[in-house]
Amino acid sequence: MGRAPCCDKTKVKRGPWSPEEDNILKNYLEKNGTGGNWISLPQKADLRRCGKSCRLRWLNYLRPDIKHGGFTEEEDNIILTLYRQIGSRWSVIAANLPGRTDNDVKNHWNTKLKKKHLASQNNNFLDIGYNFTNNINSSDLNHNYSRNYHGKLDYSNTFTSHMDPNVTNYSSKNCDQFPFPTLMEIQENDATIQSIQEDSSLDSCQIFQKCVTFEETNTCASTFLKSTNNTGCNYMDLSSGISSSSSYYDDILENGFDFQENDIGGVDPNSSYYNNILEIDQLFKEFEN
DNA sequence: AAAATACACAACCGCATTATA
DNA sequence: TTATAATGCGGTTGTGTATTT
Structure with missing residues (x-):
C-alpha cells in the first residue's frame, strides 16, 4: 500500500511551466490569494496542475521580490x-x-x-598536516603535506634540529628563530642573487630579490631565502617571515601562475618521497569526491 | 559539426509536521 | 481527542543549456 496521491497524476500537467500558466496563476493569486487551500486552487484558477506544483511555482518563482541567481x-x-x-x-x-x-x-x-x-x-x-619522519644527518625532518591557498598540493618540511636545542620545530610560525647560515660570498646577477654557504643540514642556500605580482593586483617585492636540500627547495620571505617549501614560488618566479597539473610543492620528482606523496594525494582526492 | 558530458536550476516526490473538522 | 487533509520541507530527479571531446 503506497501513499494516497495528492491529485490524479493522469489529469495534471507536469514539467516546466509555460508563460501562459504562470500568468493564470499569478493573476489568480494576486486577485484572490490562495483561499487557504492550494489543493483546490488549480480547479478554481482553471489550471491543469497539481496544487503542490502551483504552490511551489508561486513560492519559488512567481511571488514578488524573489531574487534569482547572482549570489553575493x-x-x-x-x-x-x-x-x-x-x-x-x-x-x-x-x-x-x-x-x-x-x-x-x-x-x-x-x-x-x-x-x-x-x-x-x-x-x-590538511592544515594539520600529514606527517612522517625520518632522520637525515641527525636532524629529524618532519614532512608536512598541505594545500597552499591556491588549493595546490604543497609539501613542506620542518626540522626538529640539533641547531638550537630550545627550538623544536622550524616553520613559518617561528622562522625568526631560524639560525641563518653564515654568509660566505656574494654574487650579483639580474635577480640579485647572493649565495650563502650551506648550513650543515642544507645543501645550499641563496638569498635573492625579485618582484612578484600576485593575481595581477597585489604586488610585493620580497627578499627570499632560498634553501635547497635533498627533498627540494624551500623559500622564506624574509620581510614577512612566511616560509613555503613549494614549487608555488618556483612557478610564480619562473612561469607566473602557469601551474602544472601535477606539481607538488617543494618535491623533487626524482626523490623517493614523490611517489609516496602522489599516493597520499590520490587518497585525499578520493576523500574530496 | 555532432555527440558526450557537465552544469544550473526548476520541478517532483514522499515523509514529517501542522491545521482542521 | 483523533483521524484526515493540507502544508512544509529536504532529498532527488528532470530538463534545458553550456562546454568539452
Whole structure:
C-alpha cells in the first residue's frame, strides 16, 4: 500500500511551466490569494496542475521580490556559516537571506558552495598536516603535506634540529628563530642573487630579490631565502617571515601562475618521497569526491 | 559539426509536521 | 481527542543549456 496521491497524476500537467500558466496563476493569486487551500486552487484558477506544483511555482518563482541567481559573497558566507552551524535546514538558512527561497539556496549549495565547503574542510584537515619522519644527518625532518591557498598540493618540511636545542620545530610560525647560515660570498646577477654557504643540514642556500605580482593586483617585492636540500627547495620571505617549501614560488618566479597539473610543492620528482606523496594525494582526492 | 558530458536550476516526490473538522 | 487533509520541507530527479571531446 503506497501513499494516497495528492491529485490524479493522469489529469495534471507536469514539467516546466509555460508563460501562459504562470500568468493564470499569478493573476489568480494576486486577485484572490490562495483561499487557504492550494489543493483546490488549480480547479478554481482553471489550471491543469497539481496544487503542490502551483504552490511551489508561486513560492519559488512567481511571488514578488524573489531574487534569482547572482549570489553575493556576503550571502555565500552567510550560507556557509549557517550550514556549518545547523546543516541542511534550507528554509531556516533562506529565512536569513531576504528574497531567497529554500530551493534556490539548496540549488546554489549543491552546485557551488558544497565544493567550497568541502575544500575548506579539507584545508582545515590538511592544515594539520600529514606527517612522517625520518632522520637525515641527525636532524629529524618532519614532512608536512598541505594545500597552499591556491588549493595546490604543497609539501613542506620542518626540522626538529640539533641547531638550537630550545627550538623544536622550524616553520613559518617561528622562522625568526631560524639560525641563518653564515654568509660566505656574494654574487650579483639580474635577480640579485647572493649565495650563502650551506648550513650543515642544507645543501645550499641563496638569498635573492625579485618582484612578484600576485593575481595581477597585489604586488610585493620580497627578499627570499632560498634553501635547497635533498627533498627540494624551500623559500622564506624574509620581510614577512612566511616560509613555503613549494614549487608555488618556483612557478610564480619562473612561469607566473602557469601551474602544472601535477606539481607538488617543494618535491623533487626524482626523490623517493614523490611517489609516496602522489599516493597520499590520490587518497585525499578520493576523500574530496 | 555532432555527440558526450557537465552544469544550473526548476520541478517532483514522499515523509514529517501542522491545521482542521 | 483523533483521524484526515493540507502544508512544509529536504532529498532527488528532470530538463534545458553550456562546454568539452
